[in-house]
Amino acid sequence: MAVGARSGHEPEDRPEHSDHAESAGATAEGAVGDGDGRGQQKPRSFWKELPLLIGIALVLALLIKTFLVQAFSIPSESMQNTLQRGDRVLVDKLTPWFGSEPERGEVVVFHDPGGWLDDTQAPEPNVVQKFLSFIGLMPSAEEKDLIKRVIAVGGDTVECKKDGPVVVNGKALDDKPFIFPGNTPCNDEPFGPITIPEGRIWVMGDHRQNSLDSRYHQELPGGGTVSNDEVVGRAIVVAWPINRWATLPIPKTFDQPGINTKVNAAMSLAPGALGVAGAVPLVLWRRRRLTRERTAG
Incomplete structure (x- = not known):
């Protein structure tokens, strides 16, 4: 009777066994799909990914602007x-993050040191312009920045007399290749001689008669x-x-021999330093030789 009862229940057990089989089959299919027992997931749509891509692009643009490269717009004719x-x-x-300092002949952008742009009125940018400027995709119209060429650096002596050339550390600059055609080096505002303090630069525009x-x-x-x-x-x-x-290289006149007084001073000391370095071993060798001779005697 017990056997009969068990036998009678077998048909009812089969659907349960069938469910297990279907579950196992689903698991097997899932295993084929992704290897971890789960069903294969559909890729996210492009439109759902787009905000993330835009966010990453904006962050990268901001980092590039802050640490690597930034765009600037030329507001005047002072560098023609x-x-x-x-x-x-x-x-x-x-x-500059690695300690590099401005060099003679470079074209540099710098913040207004104070009082250079007091009379200049910049146009009021709209919201879009402000946002694009913030992330570096557009030059800023609000920042008071100027662009000029470095003529002299800290420690240099610079001067320019009427009808004469600009002279740096006693070397006349040949600025005809880069100043505005028809301009004189400084007839509108002669100056000097001036010794540039350490950590500072003297700058001039390439359009000399149109550059404050x-x-x-x-x-x-x-x-x-x-x-x-x-x-x-x-x-x-x-x-x-x-x-x-176009690229903006340093004109050759700034590389002429003798213009860099710091290098010249170092070079002038070099022969003496080499002489001392060579003499020390000879003196020591001679002293040892004399010591040995006295000992042997």
Whole structure:
């Protein structure tokens, strides 16, 4: 009877066994699908991924602007013909993080040292312009920045007499290749001689007769010089418009021999230092020899 009862219940047990089989089958299919027993997930749609992609792009743009490269717009004709009004330049902001300082001949962007742009009224940007400027995709219209060429650095002596060239550390600069055609080096505002304090630079525009540069701010603190700390970075390339794409190298006149007094001072000490370095071993060898001879005697 017990056997019969058990036998009678077998048909009812079969559907349960069948459910297990279906479950096992589903598990097997899942295993084939993703290998961990779960069903294969559908990829997220492009529109759901888009906000994440935009967010990542904005963060990267902000990091690039802050630490690597930033775009700036040229607001005036003071750097013609090297730069035209409306040009967009890319400024290297990375090298100053590693202790690099401005060098003679570089075109640099710097914050207003104080009083240089008091009479300049910048147009009020709209919300979109402010946002694009914040992330570095558009030059800022609010920041009071200037762009000029570095003529002299800390420790240099610079001067320019009427009808004469700009002279740095006694070396006359050949600035004809980069100043505006028809301009004189400084006839509109002769100056000097001026010794540039350490940690500061003397800057001038390439359009000499249309540039309110260091020459015109000598009455301000700093005597017309700009602190290295105010320098945003070096302009390395004209990026826009496309037909004006060009790099901004240092003119050869700034590399002429003798202009770098610090290097010259080091080089002038080098022969003496080498002589001392060579003499020390000889003196020590001679003393040992004399000591041995006395001992042997």
